[in-house]
Amino acid sequence: MQESKELILDELPTSLRGRVLQKMWHLRLGVIGGLIILGLVLTALFCPILSPRDPYQQDITKRLKPPSWMEGGRPENLLGTDHLGRDLLSRIMYGTRVSLTIGISAVLLQVLIGVGLGLLAGYYSGKIDSVISFLVNCMMGFPFILLAMSLVAVLGPSLQNIIIALGLTGWPVFTRVTRIETLRLRDREFVLAATSLAFSTVRILTRHILPNLMPSILVLGTVEVARAIIQESLLSFLGLGIQPPTPSWGVMLAEGRNYMLLQWWLAASPGVAIFFSALGINLLGDALRDLVDPHLRKS
């Protein structure tokens, strides 16, 4: 007993200092992440003004040109051209619109379904909880690709249906987190107080429990946006997502696949775009998690 006590006392300041340092480091990275995301959002909003060329304008005579800094590159096509002679940079910029729209909308749908079910499961427990938890476990065990593919196959590939497919497959994580947190809060005295003040269940859930869950949902939400963007490109790559000629990073990746060995920039540019947007969102999510960590907030 004595020894373990000393051990804890010795460790505490160091680990706390470590956490504070880690927090500052994460916050700095979070600012970088925030800047990346700001750039993405501005690009998505203003790409008709910002993009150097029309992303749909084909020119067979100038197809498969390398980026401008490479031999044979043209200064007016900064990142080169694709197999139909379209400007790659412009297409990447327009692709931001697709990715952000899908990423954010799909996650909003996931939150709507997942958080709703999680609140019900956590608050009522019993049979409702058993049913919802079973559903969550089934969804988590089911291969995402198969489910999303079947949904898109039934609904038909379009922007809207991809959002629906990603939304209907991604919600279980939100249910898990919400359920556990709701269970934890349900027996807290302020929720008991709300019950004894005769508030309706809807009011207790939305006004007393949900606001206390927002930090966790926010953090999870950012990470899930990154995942949805990657999943969209996966579906588009497989031909089940956005249909050509609409510029989506996944579509561009698929088109670039055939030219991988000689014209590698066709696949590399959308790849880099996916990488940086996912990285930026994850960095921001990490920093948010640190900001809402109650242990650090107290110190």
Added chain:
Amino acid sequence: MSQHGELLKVENLKKYFPIRKGLLGKAVDYVHAVDGVSFDIMPGETLGLVGESGCGKSTVGRCLVRLYKPTAGRIEFEGNDIATLSGPELTTLRTRVQMIFQDPYSSLNPRLRVRDIIGEAMRVHHLVDSGGWEERVLELLDAVGLQADHMARYPHEFSGGQRQRIGVARALAMRPRLIVADEPVSALDVSIQAQVINLLESLKEKFDLSYLVIAHDLSVVEHVSDRIAVMYLGRLVELASDRQLYLNPKHPYTEALMTAVPVAAPGGRQRRKERRLLKGDVPNPIHPPSGCRFHTRCAKVTEVCSAEEPLSIEVEPGHLVSCFRYS
């Protein structure tokens, strides 16, 4: 009102919590948290309910405000049985019976401002004319000793004692007749405890309240209560006026509780009685001991104690004891 004008009359209250196991969640056993408790509270009276932790005193309190639904028994409030109420009738009851919670750090929603913590119930239940609720919040803040500029603040900006005052104001917003105070000061610093206790006393007259004060600390209960009920393992063992109970405790368990209270007079008056420490822990309420539940720890145990259950006997007017020594 019932025959004798009681505000609250509890008869043979029982609350068992099922222990569920297995895939289907079948109840394999029960925790006998409250097992046949009877008492009453008169208008304007403060009843103290004391006992060790785990004896079921909080469960009694939560049954009274219907956070728990009793397993059996009657709870008569203003003449109506409230043990089985639901729907709008339960809502009406809740405007009449309110609760003050133990932990002021967990009993206030950290995401709401004081204005909303206190005022929400008034708006939801239309207890004041629309628009008048902020004024009423100000009145309540004043009544519990807080200032008007506290309205716009969040709970984490307050100390424990101030938070407990906010909790009291929240309960008062419903204009209750009865307030169940579940360990209202046990989470507070000793220096703050007296302030909150005095606040409860002063509010009693101002708002025409009755209290059930639940505590494990006899000195707290002694100060505020008109009568005191002593609880052990789901049962009441003794119920008497505070004077009777302190001068003349009858039940061996009460005696042990009394002598366990430290006397704050070093070198002064001698200790009233020799300290009689209880041996062992409270038995498991899943399988409580047979007969008198206290017989496993009682210093004056006899053979009959483990065989039969003692009945509650009025040894002198208003002094009830459940012990074979008095039958």
